[in-house]
Amino acid sequence: MDRELALEFVRVTEAAAIASGRWMGKGEKNAADGAAVDAMREAFDSVAISGRVVIGEGEMDEAPMLYIGEEVGGGGMEVDIAVDPLEGTNLVAKGLPGSIAVLAIAPRGGLLHAPDMYMEKICVGPKAAGKIDINAPVAENLKAVATALDRKVEDLTIVVLDRERHAKIIGEAREAGARIKLITDGDVSPAINVAIDGTGVHMLIGTGGAPEGVIAAAALKCLGGDMQARLYPENQADIDRAIKMGITDVNKVLTIDDMVYGEDAFFVATAITQGDLLNGVRYFGGGARTHSIVMRYKSGTVRFVDAIHKFERKPLFVKRV
Numbered sequence: 001m002d003r004e005l006a007l008e009f010v011r012v013t014e015a016a017a018i019a020s021g022r023w024m025g026k027g028e029k030n031a032a033d034g035a036a037v038d039a040m041r042e043a044f045d046s047v048a049i050s051g052r053v054v055i056g057e058g059e060m061d062e063a064p065m066l067y068i069g070e071e072v073g074g075g076g077m078e079v080d081i082a083v084d085p086l087e088g089t090n091l092v093a094k095g096l097p098g099s100i101a102v103l104a105i106a107p108r109g110g111l112l113h114a115p116d117m118y119m120e121k122i123c124v125g126p127k128a129a130g131k132i133d134i135n136a137p138v139a140e141n142l143k144a145v146a147t148a149l150d151r152k153v154e155d156l157t158i159v160v161l162d163r164e165r166h167a168k169i170i171g172e173a174r175e176a177g178a179r180i181k182l183i184t185d186g187d188v189s190p191a192i193n194v195a196i197d198g199t200g201v202h203m204l205i206g207t208g209g210a211p212e213g214v215i216a217a218a219a220l221k222c223l224g225g226d227m228q229a230r231l232y233p234e235n236q237a238d239i240d241r242a243i244k245m246g247i248t249d250v251n252k253v254l255t256i257d258d259m260v261y262g263e264d265a266f267f268v269a270t271a272i273t274q275g276d277l278l279n280g281v282r283y284f285g286g287g288a289r290t291h292s293i294v295m296r297y298k299s300g301t302v303r304f305v306d307a308i309h310k311f312e313r314k315p316l317f318v319k320r321v
């Protein structure tokens with residue numbers, strides 16, 4: 001998968017972000033999501049790929065567009081795609097920071113088909129790669145990351161979804177002395193941020209969506225960061241779903257390479273609302289400005305794309321606003 005192809009996907013996340021950003025603060029998360037899905041689905045038509053959605057909006061019978069197994073693209077190289085047209089629906093609905101339109105792409109067969117269930121995750125940047133252990137106590141992981149970053153645990157900021165289920169993690173992290181950024185939704189953005197110097201966060205820990213976990217793994221693979229994960233089935237139906245999707249051992253500790261196989265992957269995201277790394281969509285008379293990140297594992301290149309779109313020349317974007 002070459003550089004030109006990676007850049008083609010930016011239009012897809014840009015279209016989703018511009019469509020979805022119109023719903024910021026309107027309290028309608030489903031409408032914001034629907035706008036993103038619609039725009040992303042249409043934008044795929046002009047990308048020269050034969051894409052198969054492996055992580056998407058749900059099973060075919062529950063999602064009309066971007067469902068698992070749907071073929072997208074205008075024809076070309078066979079790729080598998082994980083899509084999240086709007087990651088952080090509540091964030092857009094409430095106008096809060098951190099929502100993104102996001103894709104992870106790999107050659108056919110290159111992404112774990114993650115079922116829609118919870119997943120335990122721990123994510124860190126390149127300097128702490130190889131130092132984390134999802135089975136170890138929180139304090140031990142904090143110590144390992146602090147040592148790798150040549151600082152004290154007190155100088156670490158970790159990101160945790162603000163959920164009751166994380167009370168133990170939060171308690172242990174506080175006890176150990178780390179600073180904590182509790183987020184209301186959207187754990188993909190911080191998973192990227194931990195691997196980029198200057199964002200001020202150093203580790204993401206806790207349980208979130210498994211599909212989002214695979215998408216985060218693609219980003220961390222491109223950035224040279226590290227992640228360990230484990231599916232968190234809550235009942236027999238979850239286990240059955242995982243098995244149906246080809247995962248025989250639901251208790252296995254998953255590494256990045258267990259989620260994003262091989263030596264080729266892209267990660268592309270456009271901010272919808274303002275983020276720590278990317279600026280949210282800004283609209284002006286007749287256009288919008290978007291901020292995206294495009295990463296390619298093979299070359300290790302991380303590109304930031306700051307784009308100004310003129311609606312009169314971009315029918316796809318006009319239609320959505």
Ligand SMILES: O=P(O)(O)OC[C@H]1O[C@](O)(COP(=O)(O)O)[C@@H](O)[C@@H]1O
Binds near residue numbers: 186
């Ligand atoms: O809200 P829950 O059930 O704790 O799930 C957390 C997961 O949901 C998300 O916040 C995404 O939410 P949306 O599907 O509403 O965009 C993920 O980022 C996170 O992994």
